[in-house]
Amino acid sequence: MATSSNSNRNLYSAAVVSCLTAALFGYSVGFIGGEIVLPSFLAHFHLNHLSDRDLASARSWSVTAWIVGALAGVPIGMPVCSRLGRRLCLQFSAVLYVVGATVQVFSSGNMALFEAGRLINGMGVGAGTLVSPIYISEISPASQRGMLMSGYQVFIQCGALLGFWIAFISQAVLSDRSALQWQIPVALQLIAGLMLLIGTLLIPESPRYLAERGHYQLMEESLAWLRRISTSDPLLLSERLQIETAAELSKDLKQRPFIRELGKKDVRSRLVIGVGLMIAQNMVGLNALNYYAPVIFMSAGFTSVSSSLFLTGIFGIVKVVSSLAFMFKFVHVKGNRFWLMLGSGVCGASMLVLAYCVRVTTLPDHTHEASITAIGIVSVLMVYLFSFFFGVSLGPISWNVCAEIFPLHINSTCCAITTCTQWAFQVVIAAVTPPLLAKIGWATYVIYGGFCILSLLWVGIFVPETKGVGVGKPMDELFGAEKPVDEETIVEVSETTALLVHDRRRRSSLTAYS
Structure with a gap:
């Protein structure tokens, strides 16, 4: 008889392939910050002779083009996901990512072409962030869905950490005059994208999607592969009948216009929860720390480039550790509501303490020598504390909940709305954080701390516990859906x-x- 780990091998393999879209997401975020300051990159794209203002603008467009592409990729990927299948949408995401990366590598010193590649690359990531959580949710049994969905956040953080260190190593090892210094971090995107593309050829389509399309024989084969059991096994028979029943009902309900579905109280409640979680995920301020962490570390007295980069690297490691801790331990200990409320509370306290530390700390300059102080060390610890508790709460759970709470027949549309919200608010935070930090400095962290407290209160009042609740009828009952x-x-x-x-x-x- 197969062991438990062996029986889940195919399920885990399919989840890992789907999570590669998250690795693409994380790597694209992680490497670009180091990439756009590499001397070889500046020379190749003729940016080294620009004024500080023009250079900042060029760098900003490289980041913004990718986020805008990701936002556009969600509605572009939605019809592919809902009409052509989850697996084909994963392939579509991989192709866009590879094409975008190829354009970047062979942009021949043309910055506009490089940014166009970033835009296409972002579209692939956006489509991936739509389909991957849906696919993982649909292939997972309720008992393992939380853990497997949490793998999405793990892959994001691992990709981001890898991207950071690849850019750092390229700068440290390769000559500033070598084009390889900037090309290698960019070209590694091709490897990741091709891994996703090849992986999708080895995994089956979602059983729920196949059943909804009436492909019952293929659905049965897909389910048998994922569970590694015979098609005659009683367990597979039971799960198959549940999926088929839900799919039969879903096909009838799909005939109704989406605006009619919005008239249902339970659908509106689910959308409010999904959209609210994606807003909270951005508004609590992780990106502010991502942006300002090096300056906080400098204010703590770690003023050398190597020490600042080292602490920034540790910042990335903490995010990976927290996502792994949630996936393999914390998700099994308490429910989603517990972690969302605890994480929001601790993140809020960390932000307020950090605001105080930054307020009373004098940054080193030509009149103030750098020194490591207790307040500075507390600042660093607050950054790490925030990132850890974000990684066991809003980081993974926002994606998890949005992928599992919506009715099957409108799941793709609702997930597109929540994912677009995620990317739209990333654009908002990217736009408002630098001017806030420039104008009000430490008070920026007070604002984000306030959003953390609002997140805590909102979760406590509006978000129900979804851990262990089956997708479909059990989830409908949780939200009080009217039975058709x-x-x-x-x-x-x-x-x-x-x-x-x-x-x-x-x-x-x-x-x-x-």
């Missing part, structure tokens, strides 16, 4: 339902072969 008339007719007797659906599937299969 069609469903009342179909599920009066569960045994009859199973037989009817099974018989309908057999008749469909026979028709296909006749």
Whole structure:
């Protein structure tokens, strides 16, 4: 008899392939900060003779083009995901990412072409952030869904950490005159994108998507591969019938316009929760720390480039450790509401303490020598404390909840709305954080601390516990969804339902072969 780990091998493999979109996401974020300051990059794109203002603008466009591309990639990927399949959407994401990376590598000193590559690259990431959580949610049993969904955040942080160190090593090892110094970090995107593309050829389509399309034989084969059990196994039979029943109902409900679905109180509640979590994920201020961490470390007395970069690297490691801790331990200990509330509270306290530390700390300049102080060390610890508790709360759980709470027949549309919200608020934070830090400095952290407290209160009042709740009917019951008339007719007797659906599937299969 296969061991538990062996029985889940295919499930984990499919989840890992899907999570590669998150690695692309993280790497694109992680390497670009170091990339755009490399001497070889500046020389190749003729940026080394620009004024400080023009150089800052050029760097800003490289980052902004990617975020705008990601935002556009979500609605572009939505019809592919909903009509052509989850796996094909993963392939679509990989192709866009590889094309974008190729354009960047061979941009021939043309900055506009490089930014166009970043835009296409971002579109691939945006489509990936839409489809990957949906795919993982649909292939996972309720008992393992939380852990597997948490892997998405792990891959984001691992990708970001890898991107940071690749750019750092390129600068340290390769000559400033060598084009390889900037090309290697960019070219590694091709490897990651091709890994995703090849991986999608080895995994099956989501069983729920196949059932919804009436491909019951393929659904059965997909489910058997994912669970590594025979198609005649009673466990597979039970899960198959549940999926088929939900798919039959979903096909009828899909005929209704989305605006009609918004008229349902439970759908509106779910959208408010999903959109709210994505807003909170951005507004609590992690990006402010990502942007300002080196200056905080300098204010603590670590003024050399090597020490500042080292502490920034540790910052990335803390984010990886926290996401791994949540995936393999914390997700099994308490529910989502507990971690969301605890994380929001600790992040808020960290921000307020950090605001005080920055307020009373004098930055080193030509009149003040650098020195390591207790207040400066506390500042560094607050950055790490914030990143750890963000990584076990809003970081992974926002993606998890959005992927699992919506009805199957409108899941793609609702996830597109929440994912677009995520990217739209990344644009907002990227735009407002630098001027806030320039104008009000330490008070910026007070503002973000206030949003953390609002997140704590909002979760406590509005967000229900979804841990362990099955996707489909159990989730509908959690949100008090009205039972459709069609469903009342179909599920009066569960045994009859199973037989009817099974018989309908057999008749469909026979028709296909006749």
